Amino acid sequence: KNQVEQSPQSLIILEGKNCTLQCNYTVSPFSNLRWYKQDTGRGPVSLTIMTFSENTKSNGRYTATLDADTKQSSLHITASQLSDSASYICVVTSSGGSYIPTFGRGTSLIVHP
Amino acid sequence: DAGVIQSPRHEVTEMGQEVTLRCKPISGHDYLFWYRQTMMRGLELLIYFNNNVPIDDSGMPEDRFSAKMPNASFSTLKIQPSEPRDSAVYFCASRVSGTEQYFGPGTRLTVT
Numbered sequence: 001k002n003q004v005e006q007s008p009q010s011l012i013i014l015e016g017k018n019c020t021l022q023c024n025y026t027v028s029p030f031s032n033l034r035w036y037k038q039d040t041g042r043g044p045v046s047l048t049i050m051t052f053s054e055n056t057k058s059n060g061r062y063t064a065t066l067d068a069d070t071k072q073s074s075l076h077i078t079a080s081q082l083s084d085s086a087s088y089i090c091v092v093t094s095s096g097g098s099y100i101p102t103f104g105r106g107t108s109l110i111v112h113p
Numbered sequence: 114d115a116g117v118i119q120s121p122r123h124e125v126t127e128m129g130q131e132v133t134l135r136c137k138p139i140s141g142h143d144y145l146f147w148y149r150q151t152m153m154r155g156l157e158l159l160i161y162f163n164n165n166v167p168i169d170d171s172g173m174p175e176d177r178f179s180a181k182m183p184n185a186s187f188s189t190l191k192i193q194p195s196e197p198r199d200s201a202v203y204f205c206a207s208r209v210s211g212t213e214q215y216f217g218p219g220t221r222l223t224v225t
Binding site for chain 2: 034041042043044045046049089100101103104105106
């Protein structure tokens with residue numbers, strides 16, 4: 001069964017600090033992995049996407065890494081800002097069949113001033 | 114483009130009542146997805162359409178749930194009869210084949 005596990009479940013950091021969120025998956029065959037940011041009361045918005053051959057992708061202060069061998073990904077946030085407070089969801093899509101994504105349950109990040 | 118539009122944004126109803134959620138996908142997108150999000154289970158795919166045709170409804174929890182897409186610019190998700198455990202945020206998303214999904218703002222459903 002395809003699964004995506006994220007850790008930690010929640011995280012509180014001070015503004016300006018860095019943090020790293022983790023994602024482990026068992027989705028196979030692998031097509032791509034996305035990180036989404038979901039602000040409270042809104043739908044998820046894509047931050048990065050990586051395919052099998054990519055091991056790092058940046059979007060401003062957000063840097064995602066992918067290790068396809070160990071089936072792990074991380075999202076690193078540099079110099080956090082209050083606006084980074086949100087839920088971060090890891091989504092892995094299989095290339096088998098209909099390209100249906102499997103969602104992690106997300107990491108809730110709170111950035112305090 | 115206005116993005117994916119969902120209505121209503123909030124719905125409060127009593128157990129046993131029929132609930133209809135609405136979605137207008139982004140123009141030109143040929144895939145439409147319905148998701149449910151709860152604290153316990155996160156985001157769950159309920160059903161998706163390709164070119165207005167339902168492709169996979171294996172995520173629909175039970176016969177009380179039904180979804181239609183009568184044309185390329187409109188879809189509904191209906192729950193009849195509703196139950197308190199249906200309380201969740203329901204998202205609609207759309208995409209063009211091979212690209213990322215764009216999510217709507219969601220409908221927060223509360224069934225009392």
